[in-house]
Amino acid sequence: MSSNIYDFSTLTGSIHAWLSGLMSTGWVTFTEMVLVGLAFLLMYALLGLFLVYAERKVCAFMQNRVGPNRVGPYGIIQTIADLIKLLMKELIPIRKSDPLLFNLAPFIVIICSFLALAALPYAKGLQAIDFNIGVFYVMAVSSLSVVGILIAGWSSNSKYSLIGAMRSGAQIVSYELSVGLSLLAIVVFAGTMQLSGIVESQADGWWIFKGHIPAVISFIIFLIASTAEINRGPFDLAEAESELTAGFHTEYSGIKFAFFFLAEYMNMFIVAALGATVFLGGWMPFHVGHWEGFNNIMDYIPSVVWFFSKTFFLIWVIMWFKWTFPRLRIDQLLTLEWKYLLPISLFNIVFIAFIVLMGWHF
Amino acid sequence: MLNRQELTDIISGFVPEAEFPEGKQLLEVIVPAEKLFSLVENLKSDKRTAFNYLINHTAVDFTTHFTVVYHLESTDFRHLVVLKSLIADRENPNIDSLTALYPTAEYFEREVFDLFGIRFNNHPNLKRFFLEDDYGYPLRKDFRDEVNIIER
Amino acid sequence: MSEEIIKDVIIGENEDYIINMGPQHPSTHGVLRFEVCLKGETVKYLIPHIGYIHRGIEKMCEANTYPQIIHLTDRMDYLSAHMNNEAVCLLVEDALQVEVPERVKYIRTILDELNRIASHQLWWCAFGMDLGALTSFFYGLRDREHILDIFEESFGSRLLHSFVMPGGLMHDVHPNFQKRIKEFITYFRKKLPEYDQLLTGNVIFQNRVKGIGHMSKETAIGYGVTGPSGRGSDYSCDIRKIAPYGAYDKVQFNEILETGCDTWARYKVRMAEMWESLSILEQLVDNIPEGDYTAKMKPIIKLPAGEYFQRVETARGELAVYAVSDGNKSPLRMRFRTPNFSNLFVMNEITAGHKIADLIAISGSLDLVIPDIDR
Numbered sequence: 001m002s003s004n005i006y007d008f009s010t011l012t013g014s015i016h017a018w019l020s021g022l023m024s025t026g027w028v029t030f031t032e033m034v035l036v037g038l039a040f041l042l043m044y045a046l047l048g049l050f051l052v053y054a055e056r057k058v059c060a061f062m063q064n065r066v067g068p069n070r071v072g073p074y075g076i077i078q079t080i081a082d083l084i085k086l087l088m089k090e091l092i093p094i095r096k097s098d099p100l101l102f103n104l105a106p107f108i109v110i111i112c113s114f115l116a117l118a119a120l121p122y123a124k125g126l127q128a129i130d131f132n133i134g135v136f137y138v139m140a141v142s143s144l145s146v147v148g149i150l151i152a153g154w155s156s157n158s159k160y161s162l163i164g165a166m167r168s169g170a171q172i173v174s175y176e177l178s179v180g181l182s183l184l185a186i187v188v189f190a191g192t193m194q195l196s197g198i199v200e201s202q203a204d205g206w207w208i209f210k211g212h213i214p215a216v217i218s219f220i221i222f223l224i225a226s227t228a229e230i231n232r233g234p235f236d237l238a239e240a241e242s243e244l245t246a247g248f249h250t251e252y253s254g255i256k257f258a259f260f261f262l263a264e265y266m267n268m269f270i271v272a273a274l275g276a277t278v279f280l281g282g283w284m285p286f287h288v289g290h291w292e293g294f295n296n297i298m299d300y301i302p303s304v305v306w307f308f309s310k311t312f313f314l315i316w317v318i319m320w321f322k323w324t325f326p327r328l329r330i331d332q333l334l335t336l337e338w339k340y341l342l343p344i345s346l347f348n349i350v351f352i353a354f355i356v357l358m359g360w361h362f
Numbered sequence: 363m364l365n366r367q368e369l370t371d372i373i374s375g376f377v378p379e380a381e382f383p384e385g386k387q388l389l390e391v392i393v394p395a396e397k398l399f400s401l402v403e404n405l406k407s408d409k410r411t412a413f414n415y416l417i418n419h420t421a422v423d424f425t426t427h428f429t430v431v432y433h434l435e436s437t438d439f440r441h442l443v444v445l446k447s448l449i450a451d452r453e454n455p456n457i458d459s460l461t462a463l464y465p466t467a468e469y470f471e472r473e474v475f476d477l478f479g480i481r482f483n484n485h486p487n488l489k490r491f492f493l494e495d496d497y498g499y500p501l502r503k504d505f506r507d508e509v510n511i512i513e514r
Numbered sequence: 515m516s517e518e519i520i521k522d523v524i525i526g527e528n529e530d531y532i533i534n535m536g537p538q539h540p541s542t543h544g545v546l547r548f549e550v551c552l553k554g555e556t557v558k559y560l561i562p563h564i565g566y567i568h569r570g571i572e573k574m575c576e577a578n579t580y581p582q583i584i585h586l587t588d589r590m591d592y593l594s595a596h597m598n599n600e601a602v603c604l605l606v607e608d609a610l611q612v613e614v615p616e617r618v619k620y621i622r623t624i625l626d627e628l629n630r631i632a633s634h635q636l637w638w639c640a641f642g643m644d645l646g647a648l649t650s651f652f653y654g655l656r657d658r659e660h661i662l663d664i665f666e667e668s669f670g671s672r673l674l675h676s677f678v679m680p681g682g683l684m685h686d687v688h689p690n691f692q693k694r695i696k697e698f699i700t701y702f703r704k705k706l707p708e709y710d711q712l713l714t715g716n717v718i719f720q721n722r723v724k725g726i727g728h729m730s731k732e733t734a735i736g737y738g739v740t741g742p743s744g745r746g747s748d749y750s751c752d753i754r755k756i757a758p759y760g761a762y763d764k765v766q767f768n769e770i771l772e773t774g775c776d777t778w779a780r781y782k783v784r785m786a787e788m789w790e791s792l793s794i795l796e797q798l799v800d801n802i803p804e805g806d807y808t809a810k811m812k813p814i815i816k817l818p819a820g821e822y823f824q825r826v827e828t829a830r831g832e833l834a835v836y837a838v839s840d841g842n843k844s845p846l847r848m849r850f851r852t853p854n855f856s857n858l859f860v861m862n863e864i865t866a867g868h869k870i871a872d873l874i875a876i877s878g879s880l881d882l883v884i885p886d887i888d889r
Binding site: 059062063064065159160163167233234236237240241242243245323324325326327328329330331332 | 531533539540541555642643644645646647648649651652653656712713716718719721722869870871872874
């Protein structure tokens, strides 16, 4: 198949073979781990910078503005300039804060988002670890960040931060259920929790098309719930700029603030990537029934382009939410989850199980 | 809407010693300070007048005495009356609070207390609004602040 | 966790705690401080603390002449600068029995309405932002810019113009004045429905504003809440109708009244007032009579001894000016009854029992301008 021409396993395999010729097995594993770690670190930084820039441009587009346009062509270097500014800013120690937890919180948040990146399939043969419970792992790790947020809010010794953290706790714990159930819908369809397996199962069509209406419902619930889970507008109650000044990260400055900031964007990337992988076929190209010629042309677009374009589409949708909708109130937020999304997802999953049992899906 | 004469008659009915100065823009009534509260209470509850809206309340320092001024309006009939009381005591000026009748009076009176030092009896929360407790009363004519105010 | 932190977070009994919103807080729109007692996220009571931007304008007035005082009134409610100026001018003209040319009356009324639209636009921006809809801010500012451009062309300043003087205007308006206003009316008639599309029709928005901050008509009157906030409680308090000034007796317009008494009603009143202001502008802009831009005034304005009282309707409610003159060129006492001062203190009454997010929505719906409270 022509899609094999972009298979990254040939590249990674050749690197492995080359390294094996140079050193013993243990050293090869070590070197590969270092290389993969460096690659992820680089990707993390670049994606973070790009996402911040993209958010500014998207938001400017929504708001009839130009957005950053002074530093570099089209303001591309603006985020780097901001990063340098944040790096050089003073880290203000807060009196009566809990110093250990206060300093630990940004790292917990950023490590959680980092961990989730490992299990995502970026392209054909490009996946650091292919867990057999990949969906579960990504969900578990990405929802760990609430611990960091709670710690940040509590240790800051500020009431605004505490309110923000408590809101965030209630919110993430609630919406985790809907995210889980909507992903479970596709797990039921695909019959596996392995992310690569889910992607492979969509070779003949994405689940959002194959799964009839229940899959579409799951997708919409996933979009809503994951937007809430990553604390973005209209569910940004934990930060709620107009109510709590900045919520849980009110007291943070400099690079510690940047960590929270970056982690928020990376979480957005992670849920978008997960959504793209599970619902929109991951790196699988867009195929239509028996249109062989069309499908072949689609196959010539590299799988990594497919993955990132789908992911960025979802990111754009999430940004669109944020810059259009007003913020919900905390009781409305919880009502939405417990009274609407959760029952719908529960019925949905029963329905899907029935469809799978009867073999009605494609 | 009642005209000036009708209002004058009603008010003199409530407070016979009220004075009505001539030639003013609006109907003005000068009442003794101790009769003010009962007069306003009557004006508010009386069906004919129904002065339920306190537009404005302030004080004026005429160096010899303070004048406390109330602008009352009826939202039903749209007639307007200006009530005034003279307070001659500059050392310890006080008058009854209208907070029980108009919630908004609480804040107008706090402001007057802050800037003129006029105490309001039965006020629920008579504290300085803008200034510190030991600051003078800046809208009094004898107020001097050598540091911040340059006399011209 | 150290003891100190626990002691600091929980103040008072029953796990109530007090947070200070402000003086530097994004949604108090200025240096205002709310001392808010919360139980969880529910507001138990709220005490406004004011005075952070008190400039003693009333005291300053006693040392300034009447034309100078006009420039101080700008700085009270800076978003209704023109109405504030006009209040003092009307007071002085009334005291001196000056007959102002018709042209001046028309232009003043046009400026009033333009200023009202600009103010409501900014309110809409900020209200959206208070509720977390950040895009509304830029939509509103985009259109407000057109009004400010008209101001700039005629008066040279955009926000605090001090353009009206006792007896008339400082100078005549720019020749483009009418043309620009007509352009603006056609432009804004197209843009105003966008506001509804972006915010008014939004389900989240409606759920956020409906049924919160209930202020009954009696409460509104008792606290002296005027302007659009009072009219949202079905309280007819439009000075333009009660005591017409300028050219308001020559135009047809409706006083917008809503019976909802909540934040949603106050929102709808302001949105409808923008339409109403546009229609007033339309009636006036083509009919500005020719004539002088000012009446003949003495170079030094001295008010006859006595007391004067003038009310105007600003974008936020009733501004009453009370002046006591002893016959000199500066007043013995100048008192400004500003709308926001009265509007602010109803907050405690109408926020109790609501969530902290509603507190922001309610304070946004009252459209507070802090320098107007402090003066």
